[in-house]
Every structure is written in C-alpha cells, then in structure tokens.
Amino acid sequence: MGRNTRKRRTPLATKAIAASAALALGGGGLIWANYYASAHETSSQNSTKAAAAQVATITCPDVGQQLTNVPNQARTEVDGELANLDRQITDAYQRLATTRDAQARDASFVQNSILQPLKERRAVIIDRIQLEINRVGGSAPDSLDGLAACTGTTAGQADNTAGQNNSGQPNTGGQQPQQTGSPQPTGGQQSTGGQNTGQQQGNGGQAGNGPAAADFVDITKVQPNVAAKPRKTRSASNGTFTTRCGVNANKNHNTDNVIVAPGVTNGAHHLHDYVGNQKVNAFASNDTFLQGGTSCQNRNDLSSYYWPVVRVQDGTQDFDQNNDGGGKEGNVGKILTPVQAQIKYVGSPTSKVVAMPQFLRIITGDAKTTTNGLANANAHWSCTGFENKVQLTTQYPICPQGSNVVRTFAFQSCWDGQNIDSANHRTHVAFADANGNCQNGFKAIPQLTMRLVYKITPPTLQNGVVKNAYAVDGFPEQLHKPPTDHDDFISVTTGGLANKIANCVNRGQRCQ
Template identity: 40%
Template sequence: MGNERRLLTLLICLVLGSGLTAAVLGAARTGGPGAPPTGAGPVPGDFVDFREVPAEPAEPPAAGPQASAGRVSVDCGRNAEGHYNEDNLVVSPGLRSGAHHTHGYVGNLSTDAFSTDASLDAAATSCAGGDRSTYYWPVLRRTDRPGERPHEETAGHGNAGAILPEAAVSVEFLGSPVSKVVAMPRFLRAMTGDAVALTADSDEDVRARWGCSGSPDRSTTRYPRCPQGERITRTLTFPSCWNGLDTTAPGHRAHLRYPAANGVCPQDTFPVPRLRISLAYEVPAGTPIALDSFPEQRHSPKTDHGMFVNVMSGPRMDEVVDCLNQGRTCRT
C-alpha cells in the first residue's frame, strides 16, 4: 500500500510539473504575464477621422543647379502573384518565420529568409525592365473576415483576418533637392519605419504615413477613416544618405540615414536615389482593419515599416541616377 501511495504521489507531481512547464513556456512565447492577449488592438485612439487631419507643407522645391529633381517610376505590379511569407531577409536572414507577421512583396519573386545575393540575382521578377530588387511590407487585414488561404493562417501571434490586396502599388525613386545623387551599391539592404514603435522610447524612427486618396496633401500616423469612395493609402519613404562603405549594418540603419529637413545629408554620407513606396487599398467604410505586427505592438499603425534590397544591375542603376540628376521623369 505504501509503495502504491508513493507511486500515485509521484504521478501527480509529474502531471502538475508538466502543466507548470507548459504554462511557463507559453508565457515566454507571448512575452510573459504582462503581454497583451492574442489579437489585442488596435484601439479606438489608433484611428482618426481624416477630415480632421490638417494639410501639410509641400516638399521643398529643388534648390540650385546641383539639385537632382528627376523622378523614376518602376512598374512592379501589385503582387498579383500572391507572394507572401512570414520571413524578413533584411532583419532576420536565415530564420524561417522570423518576422512573426506576414509580409507582402513586389519585385523579386523568390525572396524569403534563405535568399542570397546569388539567388536574388538569378530569380524572376514582377518588375518591368528586369529590376530584380525586392520590395516588401507588413500586410493590412480586415478583421471581420477570417483568413482562409495558407498565407492568411500561418502568421499567428494575433495576426488574423483576410489580407486586403493592394489596389495599387507605386515604386518610385526620387532625387535630392540640394545635390546630385550617386548610385546605390548592388545588394544594399534598407529599412524604413519602426516595427516596435508602440513600445519604443521615442517616435524617432516612425516614418510611414497613412492617408486617403482624395487628400494627397495630408497624412497621419494613425489609421485614417476615409470619406466614402476614397482609398486608404500608406506611404513608405526610405533613407537616402549612404555611408559609402556598407550594404548593411548592425541595427540595419547606421549605413543608410535620412537627410535633414532641408535635404542635406549627414556628414560623411552621400545622397543616393530616394525610394518611395505608395500603397492603396479599397476598404468599405466602417470595415475594421489591422496592420500585421508583433503581439506586444497591438497592431499600432505607428509600427508600419518596409524593407528593400537593391538588385538592380549596374547599367539599370546608372539609368536611374542619370534620370534623377538630369531632372527628367522616367518610367520602366
């Protein structure tokens, strides 16, 4: 009888211990006891009636003979191929599902966590003219409809709902208002925005802007409630002052910085073509939306961000630089 009781006690301890271990591991995966519940956010304060957003000053005009006032548009489609994954080649290379949320892509059709310079250079692309660069961003979802396709169900971490397809995608390269630009190096990695902006110490790296298609002179860092019939827009503008040495750096920012408000690059950096990605969505009025994010970021619109890897050929990049420096408007 004594042995049976000891065996029963041991069995109970093992069961309770297993449950405790599972609870601890579960808490670790979700950020501990202080983490938000799965799917928390967005909150009402994340939204704004766009009619209340004031107009912004126009970009400063090109100043002086050294300005590079051109514009190059690259037609890369709008992800009709359905290229999605939970990877982030720029931030988490070699780590499957390292983004913990879903990214949508245009450009290079092979991009995933295990892409290399050689594999990108050999891949097909959605861009006209053969640009094999990769351009990507977190998806926007409507949360009143369940996701049914594989890439809508695999993200986890509170990212749920049907992915809203982009109604339009614009990829543009712009010059500098104060100087000529030089070529980007091949395989330059770049990022804009801050995926952890909600919990960051400041909004210094919040760069993405949201808007409505009927008011291009206004923007906000909150989700806009647009007038009926207008598209929701997202604008991702990348840093354009290169240190002349590196194609990436720890933290993914030090090698490529933003110019000052007057367009002048920081000391010891050189102006390169400025990438701007503009996205537009058809969203019926009143539809609940949420940007994919890390769980603790609660789908905050401030966490919007984008990534870029330059895989243009040398001659193609030279064409972009010449167009910008000569003040022309070009399209590929």
C-alpha cells in the same frame, strides 16, 4: 556556434483573454495579456485587487538596436542569439498567459516566477553575444549588461508608449519630410488604454491584440498637417524613375525577413507582400537574388520590395489563420491586395545623387514603435484626395465615401558610401536634414518612394468600439498600432540599371 534556423513551433494564444507573444526583432518586445477579466474569478476582495494590479504587458529592451558595430565575422552567431532572445520572450509570454489564477492569488508571482527567470535567461544570451563580438576582435557595447531585465507595465502605459518618443512628443524628424508631426484630431476617439470595450477584448481587434477604436480617426476631422518640402537649389536632381512591379496579385507571401533575421524561418512573425524579386525568403543569398526573376516590367530590376500586408478584420480569416506569423500570432482577417502600388525613385533638392550600390539593404520605419516609441517611425497613412493635406502616423484614417486608404513611404536618401548594411540595419543610411542635405559625409542616393492604395470599406466607431477594422500586420505584441508600419528594400539590378536610375534623376528626366 551554429545558427538558429529551426522553425518555432510554440503556438501562441489568440484568444481574447490573452493576445500575443513578444517575438520582436532583436530580442526586444512587449508581451501582452489581458488580465482584467481575472479580477472577477475569485470572491476574495484582496485577490480581486491583486488581479487588477497584475502585469498586463512586459517590456524587454531591444538588444538588436544597441548593436551598431558588430564585426561581419560575428553577425551570423549574433543573429542566432537574437533569435534565442525572441524565443525566451515567447516562453515568458506562455507563462504569463497561463498563470492568471496564480497571479491573482500572489502579487509577487510575475516578478518571482516570470520576470526574474526571464532576466537570468536573457543575461546568459547577452553574455554569449558579447563573447562572440569580442572573440573576433570587436568591442561589445557596455550598455548590453543593463539590457537583461524586463519590466511589467499596465496596458495603459503600453498604449502611451506607442504614441511618444523619448521626449514625450511625436517624432518630427527628417524621416517624415511631409509631416509636421502627429496631428491632433478633432472629434476623434479617446484612448481605451487597452481595456475591454464591448465586443473588443484586450486591446480590441479580432484576435484581441488590436487595433482599438483609438487607433482610428475620421480624416475629414483632422486639421491639415503636411509641411512644405525643402526648397530646391540649382544643384538639385529633379528627375524621377518609375519601376512598375505590380501589386503582388500572384500572392507571393512569407513571414521571413532576410534582412533582419537571415536563416531564421518566420523571423518576421507577420506576413509580407513581395514584388520585384520572386525568390526572397530567410535563406536567400545575393546569388539567389540574381537568379530570382522579377515581377517588374523592367527585367533588369531584380530588387526586392516588401511590406507587411494589410488585413480587414470583419470576422473572416485567410489561408494562414492556423499558421505561424498568421493567426497563431494574432495576425488575422482577410488579406487585402493593393489596387495600386507605385514605386518611384526621386532626387535630392540640394545635390546630384550617386547610384545605389548592388545589394544595398534599407528598412524604413520601425515595426516595434509600441516598444521603442516613435524615434524611428516613418508611417504615413492618408486617403485619396487628402494626401497633400493630411498624413497620419499614430492613427489609421477613416476615409469618406469614394476615397481609398493610402500608405506611403519615403526611404532614407543618404548613404555612408561604404556599407550595404549595418549591424542594426540603420546606421549605414540616413535621412536628409530639414533642408534636404546629407550630413556626416553621407552621399545622396536616389530616394525610393512607395505609394500603396487599398479599397477598404470604412470602419465604424460605435460606443468606443471599432467594427470592420483594418490593420497592418505586425509583431503581435505591438498591438497592430498604425506607427508600426514599415517597409523593406534590397537593391538588385543588372544591365547598368542602377546607373541609369541615377543619371535619369540627375538630368531631370522622367523615366521608367
């Protein structure tokens, strides 16, 4: 079975009446379309009520996250099938976005003409995934059989999902070591539930799929929420190693993601900044990385550090306004280059660290929190002058005059000691517990931390509408919500640099 390497050419609607297709990783996603306007396209009272009750979003289970143990021999085929699931969701969105009149006339149209056919098509692909895993001696999870069906929800329900995990509370796990949870702002905006608000259609934003006013808060009105760091023991590794790799001033961008969608063009469906390794795309291999060159001052640092771009939605467009992953998929506005990008490796508060293995892959955060909830969220938004007091996960900060927006990431710092990746790209690494200890036999590795600073004119909130908004790029169905922020890393070093980083950290030195 061949890999899916063909570029998806289906254009996605970016009109205000229908935001974007679900093209999320691993065949899971949230399909968004605004149907409130269609309620007034007929004079029939019954049709108006039917339209008001129509599906605004479709949630599809995230198949990829269930695949925690896929044999290496099957991963190529499985990756291709997950891309096929993405295409099916795209087709379903197209059907959803272009049949509003039919939905207004028939309350069962979405179920019979969109959801049921989608379920049947997904079931075929899921069966193929199971066969591929079992064919090479693996054991496909029994849970896959229940992941074919997608469900329709209202826009308000989708908005609530982005701010909750399975317990209904903001995540406070180890992946957010500086934060006690999502703060409750004072004087902040209430959720708009995805409804039209003045100039903002759908869920707001320049492309109609976010951000909305509720996604922003004046940071000066948020109570301090940064928790104390774990207490260091005598065995702590207190050093730091800083690598200087620039801010992507040369505009090295693409919409691929070689970690989660190798061989699939536009596998990320949003644009990334790349620093460090300069030859990273969907088709790059480990050999490619070693020949890729680097933007880092330390020429032995060939690692790839990449993150979704931030855009300001002030009515302007950028070079990709008509491209896949850009304007075609709801990622619009002027791309902002960070004014600072600090990349630093730090130690463990309770132990020495071992060197990172060559080609280790780590993804921190979850690009699909609007679908999955906050269980794996690791977004940290703040402002210069406030970083030690306030860190936000579920809202973007509006910074005061003279203060800049800051994104920070603290990657997983525990490694299973064997694997450089895992089938769902999560289980081979983990966060330390609340005391800073690695669990389940995992080994402490130097913790990669990143700090990105942006000079952004503060957005304004007027009558429930945000003007001159900024937002992180993302899968369009995720509505550009703040918690979808994430960061990607591939460790590639030469000249013994990985050992030098570990030794520096273990000795308590400050190196670069």
